[in-house]
Amino acid sequence: MNVDHEVSELVKYIKKLGSKNAEGKYSVKYGVLFNDDEVANVFEALVGTLKAAKKRGIVTFQGEILLQRVHDNVDVILLKDE
Template sequence: MNVSHEIDLLVQEIQRLGSKNADGKFSVKFGVLFNDDRCANIFEALVGTLKAAKKKKVIDFQGELLLQGVHDNVDVILLQE
């Protein structure tokens, strides 16, 4: 799969699983994304896709890397729809 296609899919999943925050942007907890069955089937490397999307400024989250368990409560915020 190419990266931009995976990022497009990620945007759709954040919109599906997340809700709008106070700034009007979609936001979802990393743990919700990571533990979702549909996301598990779509993304071979969710963390890699998140990192690529952050680099392209499509999403934002605190830190460099998100790890399951440790970062389950970190918000993944959609910057572009």
């Protein structure tokens, strides 16, 4: 899969697993995203896809990289609906 396709898949899963926050943007906890079976089957490297999406301004989250357990309660927020 190419990066553009993976990022568009990520957007789909954030909308599916998340909910709209006070600003009307979709938000999902990293732990929810990471622990979803479907997400695990689609993405070889979820962290890499999240980093690429953040660099493109499509999502935002606190910190540079997200790690399982340590960052399970960090919100991944969808900025652009690609």
